[in-house]
Amino acid sequence: MSVRQGQGFQQGQPERPIDDDSDVEEEALANDYREQVGYENGMDDYALDRAQSLGGGTQDLGAQLQAAATPLEYGASIENKIQSYDSYCNLFHFILNSDGPVDIEVPSYYWAWDVIDEFIYQFNSFCAFRQKAAFQPPNSNISEDEVAVLRENPNTWGCYSVLNVLYSLIQRSQISEQLAARKRGEDPAPYAGEYGNRSLYQMLGYFSIIGLLRVHCLLGDFSLALKTLDDIELNKKAMFARVMAANFTTYYYIGFSYMMMHRYADALRAFNHILIYVSRTKNFQKGAQYDSISKKNDQMYALVAICVAFYPTRLDDTIHTALREKYGEQLTRMQRGGPEALPIFEELFRTACPKFISPTPPDFDNPHLNPDPIEHHLTIFMNEVKTNMFSPTVRSYLKLYTTMDLTKLAGFLEVDADTLRSWLLVNKQRSRQVRHSEGGLLEGDVVNSNDLDYAMEGDLIHVSETKTGRRLVDWYLRNLARTY
Structure with a gap:
């Protein structure tokens, strides 16, 4: 799941519960969101051609960084997807392995999130494309030439490579140590090191933690996904909360991981938190971003319906009203239980679950041996439903x-x-x-x-x-x- 689209971290802020809904802080978040909308509208003035900036070997690091935050065009060829992967590898290799920290000012933390978000989005999309090609080659939508290219590049957008980049950015920036120090009320500067004091490494390292939450969830390791956030404070002054897409993504994957671990109360608390925030900022959403958030909103309400069916509980009035409007009939049928509820659970899960991926490349020679990650997790989920039917x-x-x-x-x-x-x-x-x-x-x-x-x-x-x-x-x- 991806929603595509203040400076520095919180300094010693007290930790708040996940459902803190202070009106004062809501207004602060709304102001941040207005700033973000302005930033994203201005991106058009700086948009660069990816083929030139990422794949053309330019030495302009600023242009490469800007291109890394720019979405790959819809329907890009398999060659462009592979070229984009190589360009990301070269960029991150330069940032991580140069002689000393890279000395460059980054535009804002919105940009840093866009880089990590687009990196993981392309990884997820490529894995789904490759999995689809392996099931029934040659596919009507995938040519034999594309299948041949995928066979020849089994390590492109590999799970190990993506995880290695994210963990390396976290380690190089020492962001976990800085965040842990802030939670203890200490000065994080002594823990930052030579790299961690630079905003480029701070921001990329910080959002790589959110990226790990997402990747581990896509791989089906829900416990490890939640474990990655141990050092991040889930309050409204956290950096991820200042970026709408990052805020939405974080709570979606937290809630979904809790749901798959049968912790429905915690899942609902995460979903309710972000859905209330979205409802309070909907007046600032517009254009393509609004359409994307609206779609993901509906998916999250589907997950809320599933959790409420398992765990009847009090909901915020806004959430309760919207849930009844969107999924009232399905929720009633699920709450009744019995065999008649099974198709409803399955339908909502397929609608709202992440696009799960397999950690290994598929076997093109034996398509029947390739498990479908989504079907695998659906089976696990439906076993739980049948147990409680x-x-x-x-x-x-x-x-x-x-x-x-x-x-x-x-x-x-x-x-x-x-x-x-x-x-x-x-x-x-x-x-x-x-x-x-x-x-x-x-x-x-x-x-x-x-x-x-x-x-x-x-x-x-x-x-x-x-x-x-x-x-x-x-x-x-x-x-x-x-x-x-």
């Missing part, structure tokens, strides 16, 4: 009783008692989720995320309402009163 039905019966006989409930559901017992055990286990409170994104406390709790004593089921359930009922009653 009957939980809403079971929960609807349990809400009517405080004590119930297992055999009686099995009769209502038309299943045998042993099958019902297994459903209850699975539902009980799934209701225990890790929820983030402080520290790294992988850390958290185990909480009961269900609106009901129950215990089994022989064939008796003892049911009680949780605090989550009481809060949820109060919220629904308030919304109902407001509606009528």
Whole structure:
């Protein structure tokens, strides 16, 4: 997932929770967004021809840096995609391996994000193109000549090369050490080193951390994706929050990673945060950027619908209204559970998931051996859905009783008692989720995320309402009163 499109880092700012929505800081972010729109509108004055700036061997580093932030034209040939990869490699090799730090002033941190974003976008697109070519060569849209070029260049846009660039930029800039020092309230300067004091390395290193979050998520390593953000403070004074596309991308991949780890409360908190921000800045969005953000917005609402189906919870009024408008019918069907809900879960997942990639080049000689990364992760996700398929039905019966006989409930559901017992055990286990409170994104406390709790004593089921359930009922009653 890519949304294409103040100077320096936060200095010792106190860490805030992910859902801090201060109106004062919202206004500051809105002002930053106005500045960003002006920057992006002015990019046309400096746009350079990529073939000349990146591929033509020019010695003008400034022009190469500007070209690296410029999107490759839509429908570029396979030769241009490979040439772009070689140009990125040469550029990053020069930045990382010159005798001493490169002495050049960068335009702004918007530019630094554009470089990393475009680099990863081209990597993702090329891998998807290569995977498509390997499934059914020759493809109606992919010529035999293009397949031959892909065969001859198996290491082009390789996973190892992309990860090596991102990790090298982080290491060279020592940005992780600087950010960790700021979180401790220390002066980051002693940790910066010769390279880390230069804005070029600071900015590229910082956004490479966001890039790693994205790449690890695309590869399906969701724990490592969240681990990469350990040193970044998720508050509105962080640098990524000042760039609309970076802000949106960060919270999308955080939320999606949490969702795939079955931490639905944390996923919803991430999605809600960025969706509220987008709704407050929509008046500044226009043109192609608005169309792109609007599309990604719909995808994120689809993920919110999935998470709410698994974890019924109170939503911000703005999010709740928009969710009902976009996916109200699908959400109702998912919350009912049962086999009828499975196609809805699958449809929304396909609509909203990232374009997963395989870490290795495909086998062109044996297309049937190439796994489809999206289908692979869809299968994993749907296994979780099927495991919880009957939980809403079971929960609807349990809400009517405080004590119930297992055999009686099995009769209502038309299943045998042993099958019902297994459903209850699975539902009980799934209701225990890790929820983030402080520290790294992988850390958290185990909480009961269900609106009901129950215990089994022989064939008796003892049911009680949780605090989550009481809060949820109060919220629904308030919304109902407001509606009528």
